[in-house]
Amino acid sequence: MPSLYLAEHEGFIRWEEVGRSGPVAVWLPGIGFPALGNFLGVVTDPAMPTMRSILIDPIGAGRSTPASGLSISDHADTVAAVLDHLRHASCHVIGYSMGGAIAAELTLRRPDLVDRLILAEGNLLGGGGPGTRYMAAVSAQKFQDERLPEMLGNLQEGAMKGDVVDDFILASWGQVNPVALHGMAQALVAIRPDLEADFLNLTLPRHYVFGVKNLEDPEERVAKNLPDPARLEAGGVTVHTQVGAGHDLMLKDPAAFAALIAPALAP
Numbered sequence: 001m002p003s004l005y006l007a008e009h010e011g012f013i014r015w016e017e018v019g020r021s022g023p024v025a026v027w028l029p030g031i032g033f034p035a036l037g038n039f040l041g042v043v044t045d046p047a048m049p050t051m052r053s054i055l056i057d058p059i060g061a062g063r064s065t066p067a068s069g070l071s072i073s074d075h076a077d078t079v080a081a082v083l084d085h086l087r088h089a090s091c092h093v094i095g096y097s098m099g100g101a102i103a104a105e106l107t108l109r110r111p112d113l114v115d116r117l118i119l120a121e122g123n124l125l126g127g128g129g130p131g132t133r134y135m136a137a138v139s140a141q142k143f144q145d146e147r148l149p150e151m152l153g154n155l156q157e158g159a160m161k162g163d164v165v166d167d168f169i170l171a172s173w174g175q176v177n178p179v180a181l182h183g184m185a186q187a188l189v190a191i192r193p194d195l196e197a198d199f200l201n202l203t204l205p206r207h208y209v210f211g212v213k214n215l216e217d218p219e220e221r222v223a224k225n226l227p228d229p230a231r232l233e234a235g236g237v238t239v240h241t242q243v244g245a246g247h248d249l250m251l252k253d254p255a256a257f258a259a260l261i262a263p264a265l266a267p
Contacts, residue, residue: 001014001015001016001063002014002015002016002017003015004081004082004085006059006078006081009059009065009067009070009078010065010067011059011064011065011066011067012064012065013056013057013058013059013064013065013078013079013081013082014056014057014062014063014064015035015054015055015056015057015082016035016036016054016055017052017053017054017055018040018043018044018052018053018055019043019050019051019052019053020052021050021052022049022050022051022052023049023051023052023091023092023265023267024051024052024053024054024088024091024092025043025051025052025053025054025091025092025093025094025265026053026054026056026079026083026088026091026092026093026094026103027039027042027043027053027054027055027056027094027095027099028056028058028079028093028094028095028096028098028099028100028102028103029055029057029058029061029062029096029097029098029099030096030097030098030099031061031097031098031132031181031184031185031188032060032061032172032173032176032180032181032184033061033062033096033168033169033172034057034061034062034063034172035055035056035057035062035099036055036062037062037168037171037172038055038096038099038250038251039053039055039094039096039250039254040055040254041250041254041255041258042250042254042257042258042261043055045254045255045258045259045262047255047258047259047262048258048262048265049262049265049266049267051092051265054082054083054086054088054091056079056082058075058078058079058098058099058102058184059075059078059180060176060177060180060181060183060184061172061176061180061181061184062172062176066176066177066179066180067180067183068140068179068180068182068183068184068186069183070183070184070187071187071190072098072101072102072105072187072188072190072191072192072195073105073109073192074187075102075105075187076102076103076105076106076109076110077109079102079106080106080109080110080113083110083113088113089112089113090112090113090114090115091113091114091115092114092115092116092117092118092265093106093107093113093114093116093117093118094118094119094120094261095117095118095119095120095122096120096121096122096249096250097120097121097122097123097247098122098123098184098187098188099120099122100119100120100121100122100123100124101122101123101124101188101191101195103117103118103119103122104117104119104122104124104195104198104199105195107199107202107204108198108199108202111204114204115204115205116204116205116206116207116264116265117202117204117205117206117207118206118207118208118209118261118264118265119206119207119208119209120208120209120249120250120257120261121209121210121211121214121226121247121249122208123188123191123225124191124195124196124199124227125191125195125196125225125226125227126189126190126191126192126193126195127189127191127225128185128188128189128191128225129188129224129225129226129247130223130224132185132188132189133189134147135147135148135151135181135182135185136182136185136186136188136189140178140179140182140183143178143181143182144178144179144182148173148178148181151173152170152173152174155167155169155170155173156170158170164251164252165248165251165252168251169251196227196231199235200231200232200234200235200236200237201235203236205238205264206236206237206238207237207238207239207240207261207264208227208229208232208237208238208239208240209240209241209242209249209257209260209261210226210229210239210240210241210242211241211242211245211246211247211248211249212241212242212243212244212245213244213245213246214226214246214247215229215241224247238264240260240261240264242256242257242260243256244256245257
């Protein structure tokens with residue numbers, strides 16, 4: 001597995017590569033998830049155009065070094081370090097949930113690295129969604145001792161009933177360092193207030209994918225701290241909806257997600 005040592009974080013950021021030809025696509029996962037597990041069913045789907053996919057585990061997630069205290073901007077800089085190391089520029093960047101916030105910051109901080117941007121229910125607003133707020137509202141010690149075991153227990157119940165999304169999250173969060181996971185939740189809650197406005201002022205092709213269930217009820221969208229689709233469209237963002245999905249999107253149905261975003265990634 002490729003890796004890059006980052007002295008400022010005293011650890012390694014790691015990634016996987018799928019495909020060897022075509023444009024470079026960078027895939028950034030949800031909070032605490034390994035990128036390969038988050039996106040493998042998408043990048044290998046027959047609907048996808050030929051690409052060289054770089055699936056990056058952010059610091060603290062997947063097989064990258066456990067660390068806490070990184071802001072979303074810090075995470076964006078670590079992704080930029082990987083792309084500089086690989087000598088890639090003008091990449092297609094796809095970010096899911098927390099990965100969407102990192103992708104937006106990456107584009108703003110290093111516009112040379114990104115030529116089109118797809119956010120899948122990416123976080124653009126501070127405050128976090130319900131789950132993130134629940135994680136970040138207590139100390140790292142209390143999260144490790146009480147809240148994470150409670151959450152893993154609930155996920156295990158769902159997984160035992162055959163819920164594939166609960167099973168994936170259980171597998172991901174059950175392996176991640178609890179303090180690192182808590183730190184990622186804190187970073188999401190602390191997203192800077194002007195991130196959405198800066199994202200809307202970008203001029204490169206931008207796409208935002210919602211799960212249709214989160215658009216059917218405006219109160220549900222607001223409760224989950226997702227951006228207003230009308231405001232996105234007014235800012236030149238192409239809005240897509242995945243039928244049958246909530247925030248689970250590609251975790252629930254990677255083929256449907258692949259079919260939805262493939263045209264946006266086509267040459």
